Amino acid sequence: MSAVFGLFGCGLLTLAAVATGLRLQRFPVSARIAVMLVAALAVFAPFGDLSAAAYVRGVTGDLSVTTLVLAGAACVSGLTGRTAIGPRDLRGLFWLVVSAAAFLYPFALGWTRFDPYALGYGSIEFVTAMLLITLAAWHFRQNVVVLIVIAAALAYLAGAYESRNLWDYLIDPMASLYAIVCLLAAALDRARSAEA
Amino acid sequence: MPGWSRWALLVAVVLAFGGLYFRIFAAPPPGGFALPQAATRAAASTRPLYRQQLLPNSAERSVHSATAAEISGGRLRAFWYGGSREGAADVSIYTSVYSSVEGSWSPERAVVTRESAQRHLQRYLRKLGNPVVGRDRNGRLWLFFVSVTVGGWAGSAINLMVSEDEGETWSEPRRLIASPFFNISTLVRGPLLQFVDGTIGLPVYHEMLGKFGELLRLDAEGHAIRKTRLSWGRSSLQPVIVPRSDTEAVGFMRYAGDPPNRVLMIRTSDGGATWTAPVKTPLPNPNAAVGGVLLANGPLLLALNNAEENREGLSLASSTDFGNTWRIAHEFEGDSSSPQPPMREYSYPWIMQDEAGDVHVLYTWGRTRIKHVHFNRTWLEGRR
DSSP: OHHHHHHHHHHHHHHHHHHHHHTGGGSOHHHHHHHHHHHHHHHHSEETTEEHHHHHHHHHOSOOHHHHHHHHHHHHHHHHSSOSSOHHHHHHHHHHHHHHHHHHHHHHTTSSSOOHHHHTTTOHHHHHHHHHHHHHHHHTTOHHHHHHHHHHHHHHHHTOSSOOOHHHHHOOHHHHHHHHHHHHHHHHHHHHHHHO | OOHHHHHHHHHHHHHHHHHHHHHHHHSOOOOOEEOOOOOOSOOSOSSOOEEEEEOOOSSOSEEEEEEEEEEGGGEEEEEEEEESSTTOTTOEEEEEEEETTTTEEOOOEEEEOHHHHHHHHTSOOOEEEEEEEEEOTTSOEEEEEEEESSSSGGGEEEEEEEESSTTSSOOOOEEEOOOTTTTOSOEEOSOOEEETTSOEEEEEEEOSSSBEEEEEEEOTTOOEEEEEEOOOSBSEEEEEEEESSSSOEEEEEEEOSSSSOEEEEEEESSTTSSOOOOEEEEEEOSSOOOEEEEOTTSOEEEEEOOSSSOOSOEEEEEESSTTSSOEEEEEEEOOTTSOOOSSOOEEEEEEEEOTTSOEEEEEEETTTEEEEEEEOHHHHHTTO
16 A cells, blocks of 8 residues: 555656646646646556656655645646645745754764654654644644644554654655755845845 | 634644554553574584585576575575676575585575566666565564665665565565665665564664664564664664673674774663664774674674785684674685685675574675585584
């Protein structure tokens, strides 16, 4: 079952790349739907033993809920021409993802004895910190963050992926990289606007 | 968002986190090491036994990284990888069975090919690498093997198959998740450990940017459910862990740092929950894997390349004080009077004790064959 979820996620990411890369919003609705249907067929249909989604999965592994939500939003945006997640929600999500990535990835490379990834196997301190962050997000109406955490927790409890580590359901390097790039781009835009 | 849905969201938060807390509190506390059983089968002979032979290799130009486990009838089942060269797409995992009665190995057969693994894993794979075999407390054989999708060995991930019929047939491989960074850069080489709570300990190491060891704990289905760092930094890999009680164990690691090049050692006294920082032993290490085993009622043995710069010899070191002091008990290779392979490299030793108390060492012999040395306690005691 985890292979199905994993392949679906990698396929969704590929479709999001197609929707964003082609800037589907420029085309009529019927063309957008046709392009996405053809792309879905190409992504999920097996060529020999493997589908294109399986090749993506070979490189990325199973994708976090954050990446799935962002990929899903990109697909919806490409199909409907409307923004699926508002800029305020996105900004809050990106800051949280970048902060979590800065905490997780450098230590995961073995620089010190401390290993934050090990916390994801079931640590009261880690879950409590997550709960406090989620309650703060709820208080400040960062609903996308709250929904992602809920979905990640439920997927983790259901064992939807091969991983039994909560971190893998929350973030991955794809989401982290995307969040950094978007925040940098936004900062650059603000700097240009200030100069103008 | 309307008011009711905002409160519904909060209820969902409470339920989701309730589930997370329940999972943590319901998990049993980790148990200590379960020691291998002492000799349960009568030794075949009380006379000194020292037998050496090459394992069959009918097809492959290059073989490496042997591993073995005892199976029913006092036999051994070994695994290794072989292909046109290390890292080639045609590398497969092979197996063969040794009968200590007949003293010979069966013809080898492939158990995992790159194509079969990627089909079952539903992921593209570029090459296969190190296998490690062991047994769980229910008697099943677990075979771990490394695979790479992109790049070199630093891009490795670990896969697992299970056999309930002593390695004749295997479950489909599944992926072990052990790293948050695209799950890459986790490799296996050291033997499995058993814990009294039924979990399996799998020593692993990372090679991307850093080189360091970790100990994974796996549940009965082979999911990583806990992880402990054995070392950190950029110079230690391929941990081998040898327990001597439910709380105490010593670990050895290959050293990849600045000279002097020595085998690294770590210790735990709390069942593997925490480990001392790695220290250099007096034993040399040319950036090569070592194999270790604690004999029942006997010395701690380490199979290693007894040189700082090359793998042209392979020796047996013995310690009667659990790793504090060592002496070289034997040289498996290095004596130029014995037959030499074209490429003089002896590496990746795997050492184990069977239920009759005999010791088996398997290692890469000139990259073209796997060699097996079988000796008994009587022979070893004569080496003093």
